[in-house]
Every structure is written in structure tokens, then in C-alpha cells.
Amino acid sequence: MKSAEELQQKLYYLLEQLQEMARKLPLQYQQRMPYELLSGLANCLLNETIFKIVEGLTEIQQVTEKQLLQQRLKLLHKHRAEKETLAKKPTNSNSDAEREQVLANHSDELKQADMNLILQLDQLVADQQSTLEKAGVPGFYSTNNPQEVKVQMYLLEFILKLGKESELNSS
Template sequence: MERYTGAFEEAVDGARQQERHYQLLSALQSLVKELPSSFQQRLSYTTLSDLALALLDGTVFEIVQGLLEIQHLTEKSLYNQRLRLQNEHRVLRQALRQKHQEAQQACRPHNLPVLQAAQQRELEAVEHRIREEQRAMDQKIVLELDRKVADQQSTLEKAGVAGFYVTTNPQELTLQMNLLELIRKLQQRGCQVQPAKLVEDTARPKPCEAQRNKEHKRYPWPSDIQGQGWGIQGRK
């Protein structure tokens, strides 16, 4: 009797899994229609079906949320480092300007041209140093963000999420960002009035988690960094 009961429960569980898979797949197919046609063509039925399977138990939703939190903290830290460097440069320029003004005020008129020429050379040297330090900082930021991209890709690949592997190909990166956007939209749908129609509670993010998705700040990166585009949230 117990054997038949166990078989029945397995059959019921299998039917529920199939129903959840169908619901997720249908939701993904609907969301894909919002993407550019060039990417719609690349997201085949098989890819979407595999993605829906990966989302069944809710683990991937939690992974994506965790990666988003890490991305946000990384961007915040790097952005603050850049602001501190800019502030140091501003203080340096102000101090140099004041130093030059005081020197000119104390200088004899006939020595002023020589002093001004020396000050111009000093100013150019300082500006060169500032540009080099800013360039080095921006390179550091891009490299760190690229490492986070690879971490995200590797984590999601290991989690069995379709379409994810470590790559720097711009088209593949854009496709992966679109896949992540589909997952995040499913998270947000899970917080609507009748979430059970999409997926059971065990596979649905908590409302506070999906709400945090909306609250993450987008940092005003300069165009050379912004143009890289990266991660779950992307830099737009």
C-alpha cells in the first residue's frame, strides 16, 4: 500500500512540476515578445524551455538576487573610489593655484615672466599626473567590472541557466543581459496580486527582494566606462 501511495505522490509531484514548467515557459514566451526581433530569433523554444526548467525550484531567482546585490555593492565601492580621487585632484588644483598666486604677488616685476613660465610647466606636469591617475582608475574600474561579469556568467552557468557561459563577445553579453532581464521580470510578476498563477510560493521571490531590484541606484559613469555595459542591471 505504501508503495502505491509513494508512486501516486510522485505522479502528483511530477504533474505539478510540469504545470509550473508550462506556466514559466508561457510567461517567458510572452516576455520575449518585448525584446528586439533580432534577439527574439535567438531565443528558441528549446532555450526558453531549458530556462524555465532551471527556474522551477526558485533557486535561480535567489542566485540572481544575490548577484544583483553584489553588483550593486561593487559599483557603489568603485564609484566612491572614483569620487574620492576626483576630490583629491580638485584639492590639488586649488592648492597649486593658490601657491602660484602667492608666488606671483611676492615676485619682483622683472622676474615675473620667468616665474610664470616655471609655473606653467609645473601646472602641465600636475595636469598630466591627474590625467594618468584618472586613466588608471578608470582602467581599474573596467577590469573589476569585467571580473564581476565573468563571475556572474560562471555562477549562472554552474546553476544550469541556459545561455550562460564565460564570454566577452558583445552580442552574447547582450543576449545574456536580456535573459537576466526576463528572469527579473518573472520575479516582479511573482509579486503581483495572483502570483500563484505563475509559480508556487517556493519558487517566488519575497516582495522585499523584488522591490530592492527597483531601488538599486544607477551610477552616472563616464561614457568610456558606461559604454562597456555589464552585469545583471547593466550600465545604461
Template sequence: MDTYCSRDQSDAARQQERHYYLLSELQALVKDLPSSFQQRLSYTTLSDLAQALIDGTVYEIVQGLLDIQHLTEKNLYNQRQKLHSEHRALKQDLVRKHKQALQTCKSHNLAVMKTNQRAENEALDQRVKDEQRMMDEKIVAEMDQKVLDQQNTLEKAGVPGFYITINPQEVMMQMNLLELVLKLQQKETVSGSLP
């Protein structure tokens, strides 16, 4: 019984020591943030964040979310590049078709053909513009959804400052909190002090 009590006290003391260490590190890292964000990060918020980081689970969650985000970004980038390549091929095909048509065109039809080709070029340009806009809107919507998913996951994990919001200032605050977590994780990984 006494051994159990002393082990609990020892664990509590280690956790308290780790909490103070994490809080101190977070307070040092906050100084690198813009002053407007420094003012919004209270001692209580930093203390709660340090408490959430004690066992290392939040680091794993953040790393998992970061990995998912990078895969999503890479996938969306590849989709956009594929669309860009398809558009380039369509334009090259149209140029080739127009050159061939001009070579076989009778001089009395030349003005009509050039007008038709100009209309085809404009139609293709409009199609490319519309498809790129739709792709960009899809990318923005998908990344916005990733942000909401990340906010939800971190809120459920009990990370202070995280909740679902689209308010740009609150999202920026959450990004700064994530930056603090990542910097602290990196520092602990380098020093080998992760739990």
C-alpha cells in the same frame, strides 16, 4: 506505497504546470526584446530556462549576484569620487601656492615664475589625467571580472545560455536572459506565486 506514488504524480503534475506557466510568461516577456534577440531565443532555450526557474533557486542566485554587483559599483564609484576630490584639492592647493608666489615675486622674476607655474599646472593636469585613466581602467577590469564571475556562477547553476564569454553579442544575449529572469521574478513577487 499508493500514497507515495500519488504524491509523486501530484508533485510532477505541479512541476509540469509551473513549467508551462513559466514558459508562457517567458514567451510573453520575450516579445519586449529587440527582434534580433527574439530570433536567437529558441523554444528549447526558453523551455530549459523555465525548467531552471521552477524551484526559485535561480531567482535567489540572480538576486545575490545583483546585490554583489550593486555593492561593487557603489564601491568603485566611491573610489572614483575620492580620487576626483583629491585631484580637486591638489589643484586648489597649487592655485593657492601660485597666487602666494606671485604676490611675493619680484617683477624681474615674473616671466620665469609664470613659465614655471605653467609647467607645474601642465604636470599636475597630466598626473590627474593619468590617474583618472588608470582608475577607469581598473573599474572596467573589475566590472569585466564581475561579468565573468556571474557567467561562471550561472553556468554552474545550470542556467541555459550562460557560459564564460567576452563576445559582446553573447554577453548581450545573456543580459537579455537576465532581464527576462528579473522581470519574471518581479512579476511573481507581485502576484505572490513564487515557490
């Protein structure tokens, strides 16, 4: 168990590091990170569990992104195979119409797949926001506002940096 003095020192250190990272951001985002937010985040990070939660969310995101990329590549591969099959067919007016129809279907199918992919990523972001809000991490709540999401991304980046640093110091 850490003494009150050690905790106070760690809190000051975390706050100083957060302020330093925030100063390096574009001005529009610096303004969205007031002292109260950074101070609350530093206090929250005294609980090492927050680092583990963010690490877990990062791993889930990476696995999900890989799976979604694989799905998209699989669809593109299928489309390429269909185009190659069509290219081998002798050309006539029917095959030209068929080619155009297949290409239009590919375009629609890819657009639909990409929209589904984006919806899954949006859901992942909402799940992350909800998890961090429930964990009591300041600055996290459900939002679709691009600027607020960007602020949350910066906060996550700060937490990950401080978490890696914390791991190095404790090993």
C-alpha cells in the same frame, strides 16, 4: 511538495512569460533566444534557488558598483583639491609648467583608474557567468562577445522579473 500537475502548470506559465518577454526584444536578440533556450530556462526556474542566486549576484553587483563609484569620486575629489591648491599659488613660468604636469598626471591617473574599474566590472561579469553556468542556467557561459553578453543580460532581466512575480504570488 507540489504535484506533477502543479509543476507542469508552472512550467507552462514560466515558458509563456519568457516567450512574451522575448517577443518584446529587438529582433536581433529575439533570434538569439530559440524556443529550446527559453524552454530550458523555464524548466530551470522551477527550482526557486535560481531566483535566489540571481538576486544574490545582483546585490553583489550593486555593492561593487557603488564601491567603484566611490573610489572614482574620491580620486576626482583629490584632483579637484590639488587643482585648487595650484590655483592659489602665485603664477610664474615654473608654476605654469607644474600646473601642466599636474593636469597631465591627473588625466593619466584617471585613465588608469577607469581602466582598472572596467577590468573589475569585466571580472564581475565573468564571475556571474561562471556561477550561473555552474548552477545549470541555460544561456550562461563565459564570453566576452558583446551580443552574447547582451542576451545574458536580457535573460537575467527575465529571471529577475519572474522572481519578483514569484515572490508576490507566494506572499
